Amino acid sequence: MGLAGKTPPATGEMDRFVSHYLLRLDAKGRVSVPASFRALLARDGFDGLYCYPALDRPVLDAGGNALLAEIQSLIAGFSPFSEAREQFSLSLYGTSETLKIDGEGRVTLTEALKAHAGIAAAATFVGLGHKFQIWEPGRFRAELAEATEKVRAFKQELGARMVAVKPLGARE
């Protein structure tokens, strides 16, 4: 599908995962998936939650068809029987879970998933646009601070460069 509008978003609804939420796990190990995320997954036509441990950091990537499509295209980019393709398929598909979402909008993370992210009593769900991540709250705070610092530095550098290139009245 194209970039142009599709299903008219309902009130305040978005076609991307945004914001972040801190949710607690109950005694049975269940966590509520934020309502806004659930709404997006439903609109995306995905029943359940596609989830896997991120390759290089202690966090879980999750989402619906949009995420699945991205992974698919990544793997499709490698030649059919290449070593790389096998490895990517194995590490992405092989460790993925399709979690069931119960009537109240909760999921139960597997032990492997929780262990990878270091999640125990609570989890932070963070929207990244086409997908979202699930972090151990403390680690999320640290990561957010670091990421924000990087973006800030980038913005300043960008701003400085613009001024250098267009000294006078560079109007948009």
Added chain:
Amino acid sequence: MGLAGKTPPATGEMDRFVSHYLLRLDAKGRVSVPASFRALLARDGFDGLYCYPALDRPVLDAGGNALLAEIQSLIAGFSPFSEAREQFSLSLYGTSETLKIDGEGRVTLTEALKAHAGIAAAATFVGLGHKFQIWEPGRFRAELAEATEKVRAFKQELGARMVAVKPLGARE
């Protein structure tokens, strides 16, 4: 972005956020979004209010599709699974909120947003063209004074330089 509008602006309507308004939060924490801003958001085809804490100052940036597009294009510049993309998404989308606008044109700022801007009892909405900002009134006054001073100085410098380069009023 193009200058040409899409939907013909009605009488006195603008295709940019301009001017500033001081609005109070009610007991439930709601604030009215200035009517002229709402009209622009509606014309922009965005239902709700996209809002996030500014990177380097105690202010909130807000807007509709135009603002969203700006962020999206920044992130789209990084390759799908790159570290940079993940961090930019985390910081930009992760701290964003899509606030719902109620039937009376009000929004409820989240605690995180209010904390970042230092907003408690009132807020100043300031038009910045394709987006607008939400300030704590006192801070806005101070910032405005400072900015005005800077612009004044810059204008004088610019005027002097213009005279040197293009002696006679070369206007667009």
Added chain:
DNA sequence: TTGACGCCCATAATGTCCCATGATAGCCCA
């Protein structure tokens, strides 16, 4: 049996919707 997991209901807190009010600004018409 003993869990692990599915499905159901209960509840407190929050968020959303709807209607009411006073103030303002714009408009029409004499």
Added chain:
DNA sequence: TGGGCTATCATGGGACATTATGGGCGTCAA
């Protein structure tokens, strides 16, 4: 040109829906 009439706006508050969370029971499999 002035004077009121009305649509719009900012604001207040109550009623109701949704959310996150807790816990009860069966079922199916070790």
